[in-house]
Amino acid sequence: MTRVLNYFCGFFSILWMGLLPGSILAQDTPYIQFDVEDGLPSNYVYRVIQDRQGYIWMATDAGVTRFDGQHFELFTIEDGLRNNDILNIQEDSQGRIWFMTLSGGFCYYKDGVIYNSDNDPHLKGGPKKSFLAFFFEDSSQRLWFYSRREGIYCLDADTLLQYDTPGSLPGFGVGGIWEGTDQQIYVRVRHQIWSLSPALMLVRDSLEPFAHISGHFPLEMGKGILIGDYEGNIWVEKAHEQRLFVKLKENSRAIFIRFLRDGHYWVSTLSGGIERLKEPVAGRVFRRGDTYFPKEVITSVMQDNEGNTWFSSEKSGVFLVRPYQIKNYTHFKGLETSGVQVMFEDKDGQKWLCMDSERLAKSSALTDTFVASQHRAGFRFNGVMALPQGGVFSFGAGLTIVPNGDPSVVYFPLSMNVSPHYNYWERKNGFVFVPNLGAIKKMVLGQDGLFWGASNESFFRFDPLKNPGKAVEILEKGRFSAVTEGEDGTIWLGRSDGLYAYRNGVLESHRDVHLAFLGAPEDLAYSKSTGLWVATNGQGLINYDPKSGQTWQFTTEDHLAGNLCQHLALVDDRELWVSTQSGLSRLDFTESFRRFPFGSIHTLTKEEGLLSNEITSIYVQKDSIFACTPRGISAFVSSEANRRLPSPPVHLNQISFGDSIYGPETSASMPYSNNSPTFSFVALSFGSLGKVRYEYRIRPLESSFNTTLVDKTTYNKLPPGNYTFELRAITKDGIRSNGIVQYDFSIRKAWWQTWFFRIFLALVLSFLIWAGFMLRYRNRSRRIELERKFLESERKALRAQMNPHFIFNSLNSIQNFLAQNDRKAAYTYLARFGKLIRSILENSDKTYITVEEELTVLNLYLQMESLRADNQFAYEIVVDPKIHLGQVLIPPMLLQPYVENAIWHGVLPRKTGGHIYIELKLEGEEVWCRIEDNGVGRKVAAKSGTKDKQKRSFGTRITEERLSLLNGNRRRKISVKTADLTDEKGHALGTRVELFLPFMRND
Secondary structure, three states, X not given: OEEEEEEEEOOOHHHHHHHOOHHHOOOEEEEEEEOHHHXXXXXXXXXXXXXXXXOEEEEEEOEEEEEOOOOEEEEOHHHOOOOOOEEEEEEOOOOOEEEEEOOOOOEEEEOOEEEEOOOOHHHOOOOOOOOEEEEEEOOOOOEEEEEOOOEEEEEEOOEEEEEOOOOOOOOOOEEEEEEOOOOOEEEEEOOEEEEEEOOOEEEEEOOOOOOOOOOOEEOOOOOOEEEEOOOOEEEEEOOOOEEEEEEOOOOOOEEEEEEOOOOOEEEEEOOOOEEEOEOOXXXXXXXXXXXXXXXXXXXXXXXXXXXXXXXXXXOOOEEEEOOOOOEEEOOOOOOOOOOEEEEEEOOOOOEEEEEOOOOEEEEOOOOOOOEEOOOOOOOOOOEEEEOOOOOEEEEEEEEEEEOOOOHHHOOOOOOOOOOOOOOOEEOOOOOEEEXXXXXXXXXXXXXXXXXXXXXXXXXXXEOOOOOOOOXXXXXXXXXXXXXXXXXXXXEEEEEOOEEEEEEOOEEEEOOOOOHHHHOOOOEEEEEOOOEEEEEOEOOOEEEEOOOOXXXXXXXXXXXXXXXXXXXXXXXXXXXXXXXXXXXXXXXXOOOOOOOOOOOOEEEEOHHHOOOOOOOOEEEEEOOXXXXXXXXXXXXXXXXXXXXXXXOOOEEEEEEEEOOEEEOOOOOEEEXXXXXXXXXXXXXXXXXXXXXXXXXXEXXXXXXXXXXXXXXXXXXXXXXXXXXXXXXXXXXOOOOEOOOOEEEEEEEOOOHHHOHHHHHHHHHHHHHHHHHHHHHHHHHHHHHHHHHHHHHHHHHHHHHHHOOHHHHHHHHHHHHHHHHOXXXXXXXXXXXXXXXXXXXXXXXXXXXXXXXXXXXXXXXHHHHHHHHHOOOOEEEEEEEOOOOOOOOEEEOOOOOHHHHHHHHHHHHHHHOOOEEEEEEEEEEOOXXXXXXXXXXXXXXXXXXXXXXXXXXXXXXXXXXXHHHHHHHOOOOOOOEEEEEEEEOOOOOEEEEEEEEEEEOOEOO
């Protein structure tokens, strides 16, 4: 978008003739230009229209584009157009956008799709070679088209009819189609008027020839058609009448005629420019008006819903003129600069300007030559006011009184130092300068006819009727910044430390009313209906009701142009103008503006046509506003800026879920894996120039609206559920869209969140619980079985240990003792035998016994075996002192089988000198048991008889089974190591068995 300020002369001067003084006519009016650099496919634009949805369509020789205020969307033959050279665009009553192309053929746009004869069978049979020149829709919603070479077509609902061109010369002779009061369709063919429908019939001859152009304009039903000739005339052609409508420049050819919403007819010609016709003074013939864009061939003009005027051109793209009708004055005759500090108009209508060149100037009109002061003042002027006795005075670094109203007599000496005997300096011509007041910021005329002033040194009162030496009275010392008069003679003051009121000679503080009142106000204004207005430096605008003590704050959030407010100007106690660092704002005093500022605050900036956003002062003259800037003066009518703007239409363009794209008419149901939607939208407010604030939310996730200045938003990772996206917009002027745009969609649950999965999961959990129960039952059964086998093993071990040979030998030894009459030995042996049997039986039902109990049994067994063997061997048992015999536990009768093997298969075959060594030691978390003999060794023992082998194999197998049962599933297991003892030559020295038992305490 071309943002640089462009101007053309003479625009809207007629309207301003009745609204502004005559000096403000025919000044520069800004426009905005769109061309290929902004997104247009070509600068050759033949038509510009606005559809019912609010979009702007532009027909070019490189396709047709749709504009939403920010983006251009291009449509070409790749999208369905019959040709990229689009000569005309029109919308019918069904919302279809019809494109008239150079190569012929019907095509239209509807709901995002371009239809032609390929995808709409009702269009088959249309023109294929020549372009469509006219489009007309009658009261029966029939569409009439004229093709230069292939006749006239009528699309009646779904039926396409073709009419041969009546008259002697078909083709180029058609000049227009319209509907009469009798609802008949008429067509002009060269010099004749024909009735086309319901029956073909010649009506009359037409005297005037017409120009072969496509810009003829059908009027309302019964009013005929406007048609131009080669002589520069435009005619009203009816069925039975032909009359002159307007006479243009001689030999000019009209190429476009339209009646716009502003109530005027617009006519463009091939010679360049476009005219807005004037109403007839007498009779029915319109008068020629002012010509705009005289160097451009204007192909069409259109006014949108907001009052913006659009002009399409043949080589320069599209021009947009805002409806504010701002007049800018950048050159002042007789002055060397254009920067204006202050403007004022006295009672005689003379325009006074305080220039940034530090000169005071006057002229009867802004366009006339100005008379200025002879020399620069050496300081900046901050205002000009009228004297009650005539003349004016200005204020800045003191008061400059010009009683005769002639600024040329104003002369400032090189030195502003004044004699201490005088407090003013006067010349013979009546010019008076009053110094020693400091830099006067603001002055106001009170109801009592006195002037009240605020300077950086004092608050003072000025009586212009008194002698200059006594005219000024200092009331308060201090740095004052602003002053205005309220009700009951109260003077409101801005001082460096806040807001004050001067009443009955007393200065009252109002600093504690609002935080913004602690600093120096930039300006003050008082309204009878709304109270005091305070312009602040950075905190926006404050409205203060002194009676109730209530305050209302307005900032950029309420569409104020900026928060750094500088100057205030009231217009008839109905509206307030505020200058900020970012432009002008107008507040409309309505009953609800305090609670609902949207729609009550309108903003003007450079984009609307102001010369600058830096406003040095505001001057109000009746309904006219003059904004003084460093570049000149921007003038406009307040009522024009006060017009109510329509609510912007808001469209949801598309909704995308990753690669899946949906239109606003199609509801989406997305899987859980695609749960991050992006919403693209637009509010069609061409006056906002892209500065639209969007408010959106997703319900039920959000109750309040989010805000954004971009036209797209994304939600990431939405949980499953049904949602509604809601959207609304607020324009730059604070106008809210009507209603809320809604879009319904849903995110489906993930597979693990569905009821099917939950049922499946419940079944799986049930199975796992059942399987766990069964596993526990099986483990318990297995444990019972292991315990049963263990007991059985214990019994087997018991039986193995109490084998018949041992019992027989024991009884036989007792018998021998008795036979030898060795009763004492027999009794001893029998006692030990009984005690051993009793100990074995007592321990047989225990899983673990103490080391002390195990060694007792082992001692008894060794004593009996030693007695039986006639003391052929000796034995020794050594226990580590760390082992507490009564606390450490081991399995019962675990050592006895290994001791038995050491006796019978180790030391007894030796005959004499046998020795068995048994040692128990605590090593870490294990009890180490060593059974060592000096017998014949395992190799010699293996050569013994079969009976001994079977006994040894049976005892060994029973012991191994028992160890396996004892270990079971334990982490710490019982282990056994057996080693042969030999000398250096390999001769057997005995056998060593080592057992490693997990340490267990009898707690």
